[in-house]
Amino acid sequence: MARLPRLIVPSQPHYVIQRGLNGQPVFQDDEDYTTFLAWLRAAARMYKVAIHAYVLLPDQLHLLGTPADDIGLGQMMQWLGRYYVPYYNQKYGRAGTLWQGRYKTSVVDPDDYLLVCSRYMELAPVRAGLAQLPEEYPWSTYAHHIGVQPNGAVTDHPAYWLLGNTPFQREAAYIELAGQALTPAQLQAVEGAVLKGWPLGSDQYKRTLEQRAKRQVLPAKRGRPFKKPAGEPVSS
Secondary structure: OOOOOOOOOOOOOEEEEEEEHHHOOOOOOHHHHHHHHHHHHHHHHHOOEEEEEEEEEOOEEEEEEEEOOOOHHHHHHHHHHHHHHHHHHHHHOOOOOOEOOOOEEEEEOHHHHHHHHHHHHHOHHHHOOOOOOHHHOOOEOHHHHOOOOOOOOEOOOHHHHOOOOOHHHHHHHHHHHHOOOOOHHHHHHHHHHHHHOOOEOOHHHHHHHHHHHOOOOOOOOOOOOOOOOOOOOOOO
8 A cells, every 4th residue: 555645733742753774873972962952942943843752862863742733843854854964964974864764753642642652752761771760861851741850842731731730740740650661552552653654542533633634544454345255145
């Protein structure tokens, strides 16, 4: 089946992932991380994308953001590439593309999966062996969400605000959530949806997206329709 056009839905959160070409590094020192984050903050403001969470790993980046329209997210990612790739190539004496193809994205059901995705990103350094605790890794939004280091690039999503009536309550609730390991089913759901470009959420959420976007957002069933053998009666 031909690849469907990338699904972008205004005012809905999107999980974005972009990986280095052939698994090569895209960030090698602190300057690389801070330079990219400064441009991310500028691009998000320029193209009206609210950033809720992120993690920058040595060979890839993950973002969770809500675009105000259907073109801002793509424009933001293009702008970042236009500035960061030449910077990186010049610094490390390389040429050509830095990324493994197009960025991948999945529209996220904010009620069921917003905080799951946020935790998935921020716990990635622990899963990858880059830190023992998420707060030890400096290139994610975890420190922001637990109140250790406010991040001006972050716009807290309403799902985060629902964790408590005060900053202290929200931060404490988030710490408790982060202490609960994501289930294998949650890990599989996030990874499968983002890599395939399908929405992440309940069946009802996906059906609502289809109606709103006026296009297919669910995987088509494989194979031909079942054909009854000749002479077999058709059930009433």
